[in-house]
Amino acid sequence: MDRPAKLVAIPPRMRKQYGRGRMLIPSPLDVDALIRRIPRGKLITQTQIRERLASAAGAGCACPMTTAMFVRIAAEAAEEAARSGKIRITPYWRVIRDDGALFEKFPGGPSAQAERLENEGHSIERSGKLRVKDPARALVR
Numbered sequence: 001m002d003r004p005a006k007l008v009a010i011p012p013r014m015r016k017q018y019g020r021g022r023m024l025i026p027s028p029l030d031v032d033a034l035i036r037r038i039p040r041g042k043l044i045t046q047t048q049i050r051e052r053l054a055s056a057a058g059a060g061c062a063c064p065m066t067t068a069m070f071v072r073i074a075a076e077a078a079e080e081a082a083r084s085g086k087i088r089i090t091p092y093w094r095v096i097r098d099d100g101a102l103f104e105k106f107p108g109g110p111s112a113q114a115e116r117l118e119n120e121g122h123s124i125e126r127s128g129k130l131r132v133k134d135p136a137r138a139l140v141r
Contacts, residue, residue, distance in 0.1 A: 005030055007059055021060035026053045031070035032077070038094045040120050043138045045098045046071060071095055072105055079107040093117055100125075100135035 005027040010018050034052060038044050049071065050062035075092035082089050093116040096102060102110035102117075102124075110130040118124055123133040132138070 003027060005053075005057060007057060010060065018061045022058070024054050024057045024059040024062040025066055026057075026062055026070060028070045028073055031067060032074040032090055035071070035074055035090050035092055035095060038091055038140060040091075041122075041138065042140045043094050043096050043117075043122070043132065043135055044140050045096055045135075047098050048139065049095065072103075075103075075106045094120075096132055096135060100131040100133070102130045102132070 006025050007022045008025060010021055010023045014023070030053060031049065034049055035044070046064075046068060050064060050067050053067065054060065054062040071092065074090045075095075078089040078092050092106060093113045102113045104110055106113050114124045114126075114130050117132060122138060125131045125133050
């Protein structure tokens with residue numbers, strides 16, 4: 001069951017980074033819906049997700065912790081849907097870190113995310129931590 005998004009005052013411990021104002025605590029379905037709109041061949045960072053959700057809600061920022069949790073939940077739900085035979089699932093693999101790094105906690109880990117991204121035409125750096133080569137060129141605008 002989804003819970004609605006809500007706006008709260010930015011907590012004092014977060015004001016140094018985000019300032020004063022309102023923070024969005026997003027809805028899991030809102031996070032999922034935003035990821036579903038990312039087209040094949042494009043990427044989005046978690047920071048962009050937070051910025052878009054906050055802007056749409058008229059907030060100064062979106063909670064980084066709950067947004068990250070809901071991205072991971074969307075990924076897990078998408079894989080569960082795929083295992084049950086669904087074809088159109090949330091393309092969670094298109095979500096990357098700000099530096100282009102892939103997510104350890106996504107289903108199958110960074111190697112599975114890398115494989116999906118390569119299938120969509122992205123180049124992956126495989127020396128050290130897996131990351132998208134030149135991610136800025138593929139980010140949604």
